[in-house]
Amino acid sequence: MNMLGEFDAKVCGKEIHDGSNFQWRVARAPQGVLLPDDFSWVESPTPEPGPGEVLLKTHYLGLAPVMRMYMQGAVAAGETPLRVGDLIHGRGVAQIMKSRHSDWSEGDMVQGQIGWQTYKASAMTAAEKMFRVRHHGLPALYACKTLGMTGLSAHAGLFACGEPRAGDTLVLSGAAGGVGSIVSQLAANIAGCRVIGIAGGPEKCTLIRQQGCESAIDYKSDDLQQRLKDFCPDGIDCYFDNVGGETLAAVLEQLALKARIVLCGSISEYARAQPFGLNNYTRLRSKDARMQGFFVYNHLDRWETVMAELAGWIRDGQLCPRHDVTRGFQNMPKALARLYAGLNQGAAICDVRGEPEHWA
Numbered sequence: 260m261n262m263l264g265e266f267d268a269k270v271c272g273k274e275i276h277d278g279s280n281f282q283w284r285v286a287r288a289p290q291g292v293l294l295p296d297d298f299s300w301v302e303s304p305t306p307e308p309g310p311g312e313v314l315l316k317t318h319y320l321g322l323a324p325v326m327r328m329y330m331q332g333a334v335a336a337g338e339t340p341l342r343v344g345d346l347i348h349g350r351g352v353a354q355i356m357k358s359r360h361s362d363w364s365e366g367d368m369v370q371g372q373i374g375w376q377t378y379k380a381s382a383m384t385a386a387e388k389m390f391r392v393r394h395h396g397l398p399a400l401y402a403c404k405t406l407g408m409t410g411l412s413a414h415a416g417l418f419a420c421g422e423p424r425a426g427d428t429l430v431l432s433g434a435a436g437g438v439g440s441i442v443s444q445l446a447a448n449i450a451g452c453r454v455i456g457i458a459g460g461p462e463k464c465t466l467i468r469q470q471g472c473e474s475a476i477d478y479k480s481d482d483l484q485q486r487l488k489d490f491c492p493d494g495i496d497c498y499f500d501n502v503g504g505e506t507l508a509a510v511l512e513q514l515a516l517k518a519r520i521v522l523c524g525s526i527s528e529y530a531r532a533q534p535f536g537l538n539n540y541t542r543l544r545s546k547d548a549r550m551q552g553f554f555v556y557n558h559l560d561r562w563e564t565v566m567a568e569l570a571g572w573i574r575d576g577q578l579c580p581r582h583d584v585t586r587g588f589q590n591m592p593k594a595l596a597r598l599y600a601g602l603n604q605g606a607a608i609c610d611v612r613g614e615p616e617h618w619a
C-alpha cells in the first residue's frame with residue numbers, strides 16, 4: 260500500500276454527522292513525510308455558544324503547507340505552535356447557526372480561524388481573524404482560499420513586494436499551487452510580465468502554460484540552471500519564491516540589474532532535518548538586487564480592497580481560480596499530505612460536508 264493509501268485505510272468507517280463535533284488533533288509531531296498516525300480523530304458533543312459567542316458550522320477548510328510546521332511545534336508566524344493533543348489550526352468558511360454576539364446574526368457566512376473541526380463556539384476575537392464572507396456574486400467556496408489568505412498572499416507578495424512592471428521577466432516557483440496559480444495569472448494578465456513558471460512534472464507544466472506562463476520548467480526533470488539561462492537571457496527581473504532551497508539558489512545566479520526576489524515560502528525546506536543554508540545570497544550585491552520577505556497577516560489592512568479587486572478580475576476573466584477539492588472532513592490528513600507529495604493543482608480545499616451551496 261502506498262503512503263496515501265494508508266490514509267484511506269485510517270479513515271475507514273469515520274463519518275461526520277450533525278449531532279457531534281468532530282476534530283483532527285495532533286497525535287505526534289511529524290518527522291519527515293506526514294503519516295496517518297500523526298493525526299488523531301476526536302468526537303465530542305457539539306458546543307453551545309456562551310454569552311458573546313456564536314456557533315459556527317464548518318463548510319470548507321483550506322489546506323496549507325504551514326500546518327505541518329504548526330504540528331511540529333515550530334514557531335510559525337501568526338498562530339501558536341501546537342503540542343500533542345491540540346486541535347490543528349485551519350482557516351475556513353463557516354455559517355453561524357446560533358448567535359449570542361451583538362455583531363453577528365444567525366445565517367451569516369464567515370471565514371477565519373476555525374481549526375480542523377466541524378463546529379466551533381467562537382467569540383469572534385481579533386486573534387481568529389474572522390471576516391464576513393462577501394460573495395461578490397461568486398460561490399462561498401472561493402472565500403476559502405482565492406478570496407481569502409491565499410489570494411491576499413498572492414496579491415501582496417506580487418504587487419506590494421515584487422513591484423512588477425510591464426515587460427519584466429518574472430519567474431515563479433510552485434507555479435501550479437494555490438498561491439502560484441494566482442500569481443502567474445496576475446503577473447501575466449494584470450502586470451503585463453513575461454512569466455516563466457517552475458513546477459513538478461509534465462502535467463503541471465502544461466497546466467501552468469494555460470494560466471499565464473509563457474514557458475514552463477519541470478524542476479524534477481529539467482536542468483533548472485540551464486533552462487533559466489535559455490528562457491531569461493537578459494536575466495530575471497522578479498522572482499516569486501514559493502519553495503526556497505536549490506531553486507532559490509539557481510535563480511540567484513541569473514538575476515537582472517535591480518531584480519526583486521519575493522520570499523513567500525520555502526516548502527522544499529519545511530520537512531528537512533537541517534536547514535538548506537543559502538550560500539550565494541551575495542549575488543544580490545553585483546546586481547543592485549533585493550530580497551524581501553512578507554507575511555500575509557501583515558497586510559490585513561488591505562483585505563476589503565484586495566478581495567474586491569480579485570473578485571473583479573475573476574468576473575472579467577483575467578483570473579480563473581483553480582481549486583483542488585478533497586471531499587469529506589475525514590480526509591483532511593490525506594489532503595495535507597497531498598501538498599507535500601505535490602499532488603494538488605491549484606488551491607487545496609476540503610469540502611467538509613459536501614452540502615450544496617444554498618446561501619450564495
Ligand SMILES: NC(=O)c1ccc[n+]([C@@H]2O[C@H](COP(=O)([O-])OP(=O)(O)OC[C@H]3O[C@@H](n4cnc5c(N)ncnc54)[C@H](OP(=O)(O)O)[C@@H]3O)[C@@H](O)[C@H]2O)c1
Nearest residue numbers: 412436437438458459501523524525526527553554555601
Ligand atoms: N508568506 C506568507 O504569508 C505565505 C502565505 C501563504 C503561503 N505561503 C507559502 O507559499 C507557498 C505556497 O503555498 P500554497 O498554500 O499555495 O501551497 P501549494 O503551492 O498549493 O502546495 C504546495 C506545492 O509545493 C510544491 N512542493 C512540495 N514539495 C516540494 C519540494 N520539496 N520542492 C519544491 N516544491 C515542492 C508542490 O508542487 P510541485 O508539484 O510543483 O512540486 C505542491 O503542490 C508555501 O511555501 C507556503 O508556505 C506563504
